[in-house]
Amino acid sequence: MFVDSHCHFHLLEDNADTDRALAAALDEGVEHFLNVAIDVESRDALIALAERHTEISTSIGVHPSGTGEDPDEETLAALADHPLIVAVGETGLDYAYNEDRPEWQRERFRRHVRAARLIGKPVIVHTRAAPQDTLAILREEGAREVGGIIHCFTEDWPTARAMLDEGFHISLSGIVTFRNADALRGTAAHIPGDRLLIETDCPYLAPVPHRGRENQPAYVRHVAECLAEVRGESVEEVAAVTSENFYRLFPQTRPAHASA
Numbered sequence: 362m363f364v365d366s367h368c369h370f371h372l373l374e375d376n377a378d379t380d381r382a383l384a385a386a387l388d389e390g391v392e393h394f395l396n397v398a399i400d401v402e403s404r405d406a407l408i409a410l411a412e413r414h415t416e417i418s419t420s421i422g423v424h425p426s427g428t429g430e431d432p433d434e435e436t437l438a439a440l441a442d443h444p445l446i447v448a449v450g451e452t453g454l455d456y457a458y459n460e461d462r463p464e465w466q467r468e469r470f471r472r473h474v475r476a477a478r479l480i481g482k483p484v485i486v487h488t489r490a491a492p493q494d495t496l497a498i499l500r501e502e503g504a505r506e507v508g509g510i511i512h513c514f515t516e517d518w519p520t521a522r523a524m525l526d527e528g529f530h531i532s533l534s535g536i537v538t539f540r541n542a543d544a545l546r547g548t549a550a551h552i553p554g555d556r557l558l559i560e561t562d563c564p565y566l567a568p569v570p571h572r573g574r575e576n577q578p579a580y581v582r583h584v585a586e587c588l589a590e591v592r593g594e595s596v597e598e599v600a601a602v603t604s605e606n607f608y609r610l611f612p613q614t615r616p617a618h619a620s621a
């Protein structure tokens with residue numbers, strides 16, 4: 362039913378939590394999970410998790426706030442060349458947490474988009490307080506050739522529109538359920554149904570009514586319920602379109618029962 366387009370199973374508090382969180386999510390009708398990398402050092406562990414569970418696919422990339430290994434674009438492309446790695450990222454720009462080294466962030470973001478184009482896989486983009494620079498890099502690096510996801514979207518409608526025009530999908534997280542998120546709910550109501558995705562970004566950003574606790578993929582239902590309300594659709598409709606959008610973007614993840 363639901364697809365969690367962006368989660369971090371491997372960042373849950375302890376390893377036992379992964380199996381518990383997966384079981385809880387499957388119980389809630391979450392049928393697929395994109396377990397997103399924030400560094401390249403965890404690649405083997407991420408692949409091993411995706412090998413153990415057919416419901417989990419994975420990605421490779423260095424988070425904009427990452428301080429670990431920082432490969433060049435050819436190395437990134439080689440690291441992404443694995444059947445269970447469906448995307449490059451998360452990558453992008455975070456000027457809210459990293460005000461100090463923006464040029465370095467931009468260069469790294471460009472390398473990720475180039476790697477994605479080399480390997481022909483979509484990009485998972487993280488963007489905070491940097492809408493114009495994010496858009497400029499997507500355009501200058503020809504990101505529309507591979508497309509991808511603007512994850513945990515929190516920007517305004519004109520920014521959403523511009524990112525949609527670059528061929529990207531927009532993924533809403535638990536932030537859309539927060540009491541002070543009226544503007545974001547207004548934007549979410551406008552996103553075309555064929556570009557909309559949902560995510561938890563767990564263990565961060567637990568949606569209402571779990572706000573403040575450790576987030577987990579089972580809670581993606583609350584994001585869907587909120588979107589259903591603001592868009593005047595049923596939860597089943599939101600689940601169906603967001604899952605279909607995900608499988609269209611990542612055809613290799615489509616389960617046998619979800620025929621195109």
Ligand SMILES: [Zn+2]
Nearest residue numbers: 451487512513
């Ligand atoms: Zn992120």
Ligand SMILES: [Zn+2]
Nearest residue numbers: 367397451562
């Ligand atoms: Zn994330």
